Amino acid sequence: xxxxxxxxxxxLPAIIVLIATIFIVKQIVKNDQSRRNYxxxxxxxxxxxxxxxxxxxxxxxxxxxxxxxxxxxxVSKPNMTAKQLQSELLSTIRSEFDHNVSQQIYVTPQVWxxxxxxxAKLTQLINSAASRVKPDSPAxxxxxxxxxDLMSQEKSPMSLALxxxxxxxxxxx
Numbered sequence: 001x002x003x004x005x006x007x008x009x010x011x012l013p014a015i016i017v018l019i020a021t022i023f024i025v026k027q028i029v030k031n032d033q034s035r036r037n038y039x040x041x042x043x044x045x046x047x048x049x050x051x052x053x054x055x056x057x058x059x060x061x062x063x064x065x066x067x068x069x070x071x072x073x074x075v076s077k078p079n080m081t082a083k084q085l086q087s088e089l090l091s092t093i094r095s096e097f098d099h100n101v102s103q104q105i106y107v108t109p110q111v112w113x114x115x116x117x118x119x120a121k122l123t124q125l126i127n128s129a130a131s132r133v134k135p136d137s138p139a140x141x142x143x144x145x146x147x148x149d150l151m152s153q154e155k156s157p158m159s160l161a162l163x164x165x166x167x168x169x170x171x172x173x
Contacts (some may be wrong), residue, residue, distance in 0.1 A: 003153055007125065012147060013037060013133045017041060029088065035072065049172075051106065052106045052172070053169070053172075055103040055105075055106035055107065056106070056107070056165060056168070056169050058103050059103050059115060059165055060162060060165055062096055062097065062099075062100045062103075062164075063115070063117075063118065063158045063161050063162045063165070063167055064158070064162075065096050066092070066093050066096050066097070066119065066122060066158065067156065067158040067159075068122065068125070068126075068146050068147060068150050068156070068158075069125060069147070069150075071092060071093070072143045072147070073091070074087075074092070075088045075089055075141075077137055077139075080138075080139035081135060081136050081137065081138065081139060081141035082130060082133045082134065082135055082136070082137045082139055082141055083135035083136065084139065085128070085139035085142050086126060086130040086142060088128070089126050090123060090126060092125075092141065093119060093122060093123060093126075097119055107165070110164075111161075111164050111168050113163045114160065114164045115164075115165070116156055117157070117158060117161075118157035118161035119157075121157040122158070125146060125149055125150065125157075126146060126151055128149070129142055129145040129146045129149055130142055132145060133145060141167055142167055
């Protein structure tokens, strides 16, 4: 019995020291892993933030480029018919949107949905205006109706989307 007590006298403190050492090493490894994760996230943020801001800029430019005012000025040509203008407007909107579709990975799904909805509303506005004009009438007639319909709205779909985009950028900072 005394031999067992003698063995315990030496091994029990060693076991306690071993358990304490294991606990401390686990804490050190856990803290080191947390620090590494923080450094990785921080470095990724430094790389992603400029790219993300560039995506916001491109989407803002998209919204400005497909706003009816600038779109009509860019696309309209002399001697164009209303049907040709409608076709050209819709084609340009589709092209601009397709060119910037990859930017959706940098914005929240809500903002991307607002941008998609603004494009759909603009397409609907153009088609609605075109249905009230004879296809072979001058393009200026279609332009007037589109701009009048746009003016009758409280806020244009593009300005609502641009506002949502700006609000999201403000949330980043």
